[in-house]
Structures are given as structure tokens and as C-alpha cells.
Amino acid sequence: ETVMTQSPATLSVSPGERATLSCRASESVSSNLAWYQQKPGQAPRLLIHGAFTRATDIPARFSGSGSETEFTLTISSLQSEDFAVYYCQQYNNWPRTFGQGTKVEIK
Amino acid sequence: EVQLLESGGGLVQPGGSLRLSCAASEFTFSSYGMSWVRQAPGKGLEWVSGIRGSGDSTYYADSVKGRFIISRDNSKNTLYLQMNSLRAEDTAVYYCAKDLWLRSVGGILDYWGQGTLVSVSS
Numbered sequence: 035e036t037v038m039t040q041s042p043a044t045l046s047v048s049p050g051e052r053a054t055l056s057c058r059a060s061e062s063v064s065s066n067l068a069w070y071q072q073k074p075g076q077a078p079r080l081l082i083h084g085a086f087t088r089a090t091d092i093p094a095r096f097s098g099s100g101s102e103t104e105f106t107l108t109i110s111s112l113q114s115e116d117f118a119v120y121y122c123q124q125y126n127n128w129p130r131t132f133g134q135g136t137k138v139e140i141k
Numbered sequence: 142e143v144q145l146l147e148s149g150g151g152l153v154q155p156g157g158s159l160r161l162s163c164a165a166s167e168f169t170f171s172s173y174g175m176s177w178v179r180q181a182p183g184k185g186l187e188w189v190s191g192i193r194g195s196g197d198s199t200y201y202a203d204s205v206k207g208r209f210i211i212s213r214d215n216s217k218n219t220l221y222l223q224m225n226s227l228r229a230e231d232t233a234v235y236y237c238a239k240d241l242w243l244r245s246v247g248g249i250l251d252y253w254g255q256g257t258l259v260s261v262s263s
Contacts, residue, residue, distance in 0.1 A: 068249050077253035078236075078253055080241070080249065089241075089251065123250075125248040129203065133185070134185045
């Protein structure tokens with residue numbers, strides 16, 4: 035199966051600063067990569083699909099980039115509501131797989 | 142607004158069975174693939190299974206293949222997950238989720254239910 039590896043496991047950032055999260059695939063997933071945000075006690079929320087397309091109602095401070103095996107989620111200026119866990123997911127190969135998550139915490 | 146409501150979770154002994162349901166509303170259920178995704182306590186997300194809108198194709202993670210069966214009843218707008226031979230490691234919150242695109246499956250998951258907890262323990 036395609037293994038998705040996210041780094042770092044935890045990212046400590048001050049409000050207003052930029053956050054850069056990485057996701058690496060063990061084999062090419064083309065641009066079939068999505069990012070989700072999950073807050074405690076809540077279901078995940080779709081942020082990005084197709085590696086860089088923002089989902090409906092997602093603020094422009096969230097951006098995605100990359101292709102094949104290397105992907106990045108950037109949050110340009112962290113707001114208080116952005117502190118959460120972020121997961122990447124590939125939907126190019128079966129079975130679909132998620133990364134282990136990156137927790138973005140307040141510094 | 143799309144709504145997904147899971148039910149059927151609970152405590153079950155190892156080796157036992159459980160059937161989860163996911164009632165869908167406010168979209169054309171039969172046109173969209175659906176998936177089950179689980180999350181063990183304090184852990185990350187794991188895609189479990191997916192099914193096409195027509196129900197004629199199903200997909201599974203290796204960890205559940207041969208033990209779990211995904212199905213759907215489009216006349217009832219309901220998704221199911223039959224879980225057999227349950228193990229302690231199946232303990233998790235189980236979410237159902239809808240595909241963003243028509244006729245895709247297990248791809249971009251744009252709506253999620255709130256989840257139902259399955260606990261496998263003696």
C-alpha cells in the first residue's frame with residue numbers, strides 16, 4: 035500500500051506566523067492528494083483536494099502544493115481557529131491511505 | 142445541507158459482530174461513492190472501506206479484508222458496514238463519509254458524519 039509520511043509530528047507556531055506542513059508518499063500519487071483538518075471531538079474537514087484546490091468555504095490562507103510524492107500544506111498566517119491536527123490522504127492508489135497527522139499547536 | 146448520521150456502535154466481545162449504519166440525506170445518495178474511515182482512540186485516521194454509488198464495486202483496507210463487508214441500500218439512503226471477527230485493534234470511532242465527485246469512490250471526502258464508537262473488549 036502507499037505509505038503517507040507527514041512531518042513534523044508537531045509544529046509549534048505563534049498566531050500570525052506561517053506554518054508549513056509536509057507529506058511524502060512512498061510512491062507516486064500524481065496530484066490525487068487531499069488535506070483535512072481535525073479539531074478535538076470533531077469529524078475531519080476537507081481543506082484541499084487535487085493537491086492545491088481549496089474546498090468550498092476554505093480561507094485563502096490555506097494553500098497546497100506539490101505532486102507525485104512530495105506535498106506541502108501552507109497556512110500563511112495562523113489564526114486561533116487553525117490550531118488542530120492536519121492529515122494528508124492519497125486517493126490515487128488502492129487502498130486509500132492517510133498520513134499519521136501533524137498537530138499544529140500554539141507556541 | 143448534507144447530513145450523515147452513523148449508528149450501531151457499541152461494546153462487543155472479541156470475535157463478535159456488529160453492523161454499523163449511516164443514514165444520508167440532502168443529496169442524491171445513489172450518485173455518490175461512500176466510505177468508512179476509522180480513528181482509534183488518540184490515533185490518526187484510517188480509511189477502511191469504500192463503495193461505488195451503484196453498489197457494484199467495493200474496496201477494503203488490508204486490515205479488514207475478509208472480515209468487514211460494506212454495502213448500501215439506495216432505496217433507504219443508507220450505508221452499512223458489517224463487521225465480523227472483531228479484534229481489540231478494531232476499537233475506534235467509525236465515520237462515514239461522502240465522495241466529492243459523482244461516480245468516484247474513496248477519493249475526496251467532502252462530508253463526514255460525527256462518528257460512532259466501536260469498542261472491542263472482553
